[in-house]
Amino acid sequence: MVITTTITDSKEHLHSTFASRYVRAPLPRFKMPESSMPKEAAYQIVNDELMLDGNPRLNLASFVTTWMEPECDKLIMSSVNKNYVDMDEYPVTTELQNRCVNMIAHLFNAPVGDDETAVGVSTVGSSEAIMLAGLAFKRKWQAKRKAEGKPYDKPNIVTGANVQVCWEKFARYFEVELKEVKLKEGYYVMNPKEAVEMVDENTICVAAILGSTLTGEFEDVKLLNKLLTEKNEETGWDTPIHVDAASGGFIAPFLYPDLEWDFRLPLVKSINVSGHKYGLVYAGVGWVIWRSKDDLPEELVFHINYLGSDQPTFTLNFSKGSSQIIAQYYQFIRLGFEGYKSIMENCMESAKVLKEGIEKTGLFDIVSKDVGVPLVAFSLKDSSGYTVFQVAESLRRFGWIVPAYTMPPNAEHIAVLRVVIREDFSHGLAERLVSDIEKVLKELDALPPRLLTKTAHVSAVANETARVNPEEGQHLKENITETQREIARYWRRISNKKTSGVC
């Protein structure tokens, strides 16, 4: 490769080859290099190092969009230098965000008229949206407690133990206690009855999830609304509901229009959704919508004078890009209700192909549900020979990135693999993945029985030994139990590090 230097330096040849000059020195890692380098060389170095990243399209761990139409890529590139916060300079971009807010509010059945402006804002993602919604609940609760002359220093939120890590962030950053309803084997979402039992006078909201990160399952918001209404009537509190619809917010309206989870339920005061998940935009956009103006305390809103009129803003960051908002508007008008519906139906269809293929191996239990976000979560029926972590590790060789993780309390002993189906994951790829899973299982089965992993095999030996010589058999059995515990501890350590990576 020949790279033309841009500076004429008598000591340098005008044409240095890439290998002869730029890759000789180690890559700068700690200190900014002393001197400049030609743009072509910088490009090549960065580009080459990035070749070692995984392929985003094969990243089955993520809900986040990895493919958009070239026309939209063009719009994104042409607005990449626009700072969203300069609303006076870019009034059309602001208008596009307002239109998106209106469209999403209608999709979620907010009580707004056909040509009324809805209350909401674009964010960097659902995490920022959840920080804002949580703050609004905290302020409203505090104001009410103050007015009643009651203490307001111990706010809490009730959620399921399956919440996404951003709720734990919110709780820690904004000093709100997170009261988690524990899960149990076979039931991996928040139980509405137990949640309502945990609600007390300090509860600022109950957060329900539409599309649990772990299994894609929708929580029963309608039942939660009913039980919480009863409790509110009994106690005189008015504990509200927030719905974290990060992944399900762009699934349910298209696939399950009759499912009541949104503003049709009176206690639902705010909803967040990730534009960059099933909103079908690249990473960097989320939305939070409030039921009405009354649900967003005025003191949290900043007012920007925008072309002589008032533009309220309520975000954590000041500057941010405009591209994602523009791309979201593109998707809304390009696809329309019809387009979103058929994409989501297609994703469900691919999920079904994959699920059936995995079931056919006979070795897995499916823990995801048919109604929910298009994903397949599955656990090994028998982990004595090898674990889901080994299956995930082996699939990497074929290029597939499939996460494996243990469930939150009290279902930590269940470890699952999860494949998220996105728009760009076709039936063909689903079939291919099934065949690669089958290959991996065959390989793992053929591994020589090692004491560490083949505990099932060793158990049989121990039983036989115990029959012949009880004392020795007992000793062997204790060893095996200890070995099994050791394995469980090992994988838990690894997966504890990994659980926060599931998003």
Ligand SMILES: *Cc1c(COP(=O)(O)O)cnc(C)c1O
């Ligand atoms: C992805 C996700 C989040 C976080 O959303 P980001 O847009 O990545 O910030 C929160 N809650 C749930 C249920 C999610 O699936």
